[in-house]
Amino acid sequence: MNPLARTAYYCCAVRALDAERRQPICGDQLAQRFMDEEALAFVAPLLRFSEPAVCNAARHRMIDDLLRERLAADPKHLVVLLGAGLDTRAFRLHGGKWVEIDNPEIMAVKEAALPATQSPNHLQRVPIDFQHERLADVLKPWQGRRKATVVMEGVICYLSGEQLRDSLRALRASLPAHRLICDLQTRMFADALGGRLRRELASFGAHFGELSVRPWRDIESAGYRQHSRQSIVERASLHGALWAPPFLLDTVFRFIRDGYTVCEFEAV
Structure with missing residues (x-):
């Protein structure tokens, strides 16, 4: 199995x-369709x-x-x-014209367990060999x-600086003025909180890209304007699912709070 395809199963298992x-945080009732005994054991x-x-x-x-907000304003919005990965949003969210792009192995798994024809929204799946095909x-x-x-989502951490720049260049050339939603980790956060998981994923063959002190600057320098940045750790804490209370995240562990974020950018 492709190492990055393996990480897709991890994210799906979490959901x-x-x-x-x-009281689920995400409530993705379709994720279980991909998780057979072999996948769970893995x-x-x-x-x-x-x-x-x-x-x-x-x-x-x-x-x-963020996508619900966008689709409420424009039900025919292209996403x-x-x-x-094993994302099920085209089946769970209302509205949108959806395009899923990933390697052929993942696309085949998705089509077998959750056929695109069953999506209530327009959905097109596009396999790509990232090593040999141009985005x-x-x-x-x-x-x-x-x-x-x-x-x-869960993509940029695996890209080298060159791969990220090439991807963003292709996106800006193909979809001018698009909005980009992504998650970003700082080097300090990854070292302090994500090290054990990263080492475990690396043992399965996953390769991580370079870590930045301010990763959002890498996106901005590629021709984007930052629209918003929200703390993932803070959101998880609000659900009562982390050990750190809000007052600690606002003070001593602020570098953790601000080190893992969901960001929105606009191509300019």
């Missing part, structure tokens, strides 16, 4: 387990890290909420999930669309 809680070593799992569910919910070529059918939102 499936969250959906079983009495991700079991990763799920012992409870705090990253809670943050993962909170991250997904935060992006859900491109770049590195879609700009894959995006040609939507060339010039100005009203679009691109979601890169």
Whole structure:
């Protein structure tokens, strides 16, 4: 299995387990469709890290909420999930024209468990070999669309600086004035809180990109304006799912609060 495809199962397992809680954070009832016994056994070593799992569910919910707001204003809005993984939003959220882009292995798994034809919204799945195909070529059918939102959830942390710049360049050329939603980790946060999970993922073959002190600056320097930045850790804490109370996150552990965020950018 492709190492990045394996991380998709981890994120999906987090959402499936969250959906079983009495008060779920995300409430993705469809995630369980992908989690058979083999998949659950594979991700079991990763799920012992409870705090990253809670943050993962909170991250997904935060992006859900941003997309709900966008789709309420424009029910025909184009949403491109770049590195879609086992995302089920096209089936759960109301409205939108959805495009899911990921490697062929993931697309085949999704189509078998949750066929695109069953989506209540318009959904097109596009397989891409990231090693040999150009993102700009894959995006040609939507060339010039100005009203679009691109979601890169759990993706940027695996990209080198060059890969990130190339991806953003292709997005800006194909979808001028699009809105980008992504999650970003600072180097300090990853070292302090994410190290154990990162090492476990690396043992499965996942390769991480460079970490920045201020990763949002990397996006801005590629031709984007920051629209918003929200703390994933703070959101998880509000759900009562983390050990740190708000007053500590606002003071001693502020670097943790601000080190893992969901960000919105506008291409300029």
